[in-house]
Amino acid sequence: MQTRNSDTHYGWVAVAFHWMMAPAIIGMFALGWWMRGLSYYDPWYRQGPDIHKSVGILLLVLLVARLLWRWANTSPKPEPAPRWQQQAAAAAHWVLYGLLLAISVTGYLISTADGRAIEVFNWFSVPASLQGFENQEDIAGLVHKWLAWSLMGLVVLHGLAAFKHHFINRDATLRKILGIGARNNA
Amino acid sequence: MKKLAVLLFATLLGATAAQAAEYQFDTKGAHAFVQFRIKHLGYSWLYGRFDKFDGNFVYDEAKPEASSVEVTVDTTSLNSNHAERDKHLRGKDFLNVAKFPTATFKSTGFEPKGDGKAVLTGDLTLHGVTKPISIDVTEIGGGKDPWGGYRQGFTGTTEFKLKDFGIDYDLGPASQTVEMILDVEGIRK
Numbered sequence: 084m085q086t087r088n089s090d091t092h093y094g095w096v097a098v099a100f101h102w103m104m105a106p107a108i109i110g111m112f113a114l115g116w117w118m119r120g121l122s123y124y125d126p127w128y129r130q131g132p133d134i135h136k137s138v139g140i141l142l143l144v145l146l147v148a149r150l151l152w153r154w155a156n157t158s159p160k161p162e163p164a165p166r167w168q169q170q171a172a173a174a175a176h177w178v179l180y181g182l183l184l185a186i187s188v189t190g191y192l193i194s195t196a197d198g199r200a201i202e203v204f205n206w207f208s209v210p211a212s213l214q215g216f217e218n219q220e221d222i223a224g225l226v227h228k229w230l231a232w233s234l235m236g237l238v239v240l241h242g243l244a245a246f247k248h249h250f251i252n253r254d255a256t257l258r259k260i261l262g263i264g265a266r267n268n269a
Numbered sequence: 270m271k272k273l274a275v276l277l278f279a280t281l282l283g284a285t286a287a288q289a290a291e292y293q294f295d296t297k298g299a300h301a302f303v304q305f306r307i308k309h310l311g312y313s314w315l316y317g318r319f320d321k322f323d324g325n326f327v328y329d330e331a332k333p334e335a336s337s338v339e340v341t342v343d344t345t346s347l348n349s350n351h352a353e354r355d356k357h358l359r360g361k362d363f364l365n366v367a368k369f370p371t372a373t374f375k376s377t378g379f380e381p382k383g384d385g386k387a388v389l390t391g392d393l394t395l396h397g398v399t400k401p402i403s404i405d406v407t408e409i410g411g412g413k414d415p416w417g418g419y420r421q422g423f424t425g426t427t428e429f430k431l432k433d434f435g436i437d438y439d440l441g442p443a444s445q446t447v448e449m450i451l452d453v454e455g456i457r458k
Binding site: 122123124132193194195196197199218219220221224 | 345350351352353355356359438439440441
């Protein structure tokens with residue numbers, strides 16, 4: 084399997100980015116939703132948010148690396164489909180990136196609103212930068228929540244579209260991102 | 270004649286001043302504080318405050334029992350020096366400030382106990398619930414300020430159970446009751 088993308092295949096780097104981030108992103112949504120309901124005496128009351136913040140920062144780093152890799156690279160041509168579907172798919176991918184970026188930034192703005200840094204797994208810490216907006220943590224929190232729900236809506240659509248390509252159109256869209264190449268019996 | 274008019278005016282002014290005077294909280298100069306404290310796990314005191322509020326009071330040294338107070342607090346201005354905690358305290362688990370952005374206190378009685386001490390009773394509206402509370406008040410001092418005004422200041426403390434105001438997030442058995450520490454300096458209107 085090649086490192087870089089080609090006109091017909093994703094290289095292993097792009098495949099690795101996709102499959103490292105996808106489960107983490109869905110897990111982050113679940114964790115974020117679950118931890119808000121924890122009682123004060125729950126052992127996860129502190130651990131849940133600590134993990135959520137640490138993974139969030141790491142995901143942001145991965146996202147930036149992924150975008151740089153994408154720009155320094157070609158992307159496989161989409162499978163034959165009506166033009167509007169190809170355009171919608173491309174738009175959805177960019178909205179996914181945009182939402183991920185915005186969710187990361189708003190999450191960061193919640194925890195750093197008072198100037199505190201974010202500790203990433205006792206490994207390194209990210210200092211506060213933007214702070215001092217009135218009720219910054221509340222506004223950032225509200226935006227963070229609704230963007231996360233929007234992201235999940237789009238993730239469902241993205242997954243359904245992949246299955247549609249695989250089972251209905253019987254093309255190589257899903258196989259490409261799994262890194263197993265084109266169908267030879269199609 | 271002109272002199273007489275001035276004298277009369279001055280007497281009238283003096284007479285009104287000696288009567289129940291109205292005071293505005295000095296929020297502009299931040300000589301008033303609405304603070305709270307609650308035990309953390311039963312191991313220490315956590316302090317917080319509301320940064321935005323306003324109020325006024327009527328106070329007459331000669332007739333203190335006629336005193337009254339009104340305070341309006343912007344609950345979104347809660348500040349406990351920790352953004353994540355403030356967000357939690359403003360949220361639905363506690364003050365639900367999106368739904369209840371203000372808390373108010375309106376006095377219904379003032380009972381002097383001598384020696385500058387008194388008990389102030391009134392209705393506190395917090396989290397959409399109105400309940401009578403009583404505040405132990407101590408007069409700190411009053412008199413002319415160096416800039417031509419007249420000021421009067423008090424400190425007050427009270428406590429109530431969060432549950433009484435419909436806030437039932439469980440912070441543990443030692444953290445059911447919150448204490449309020451209220452310090453005001455009023456400028457005579």
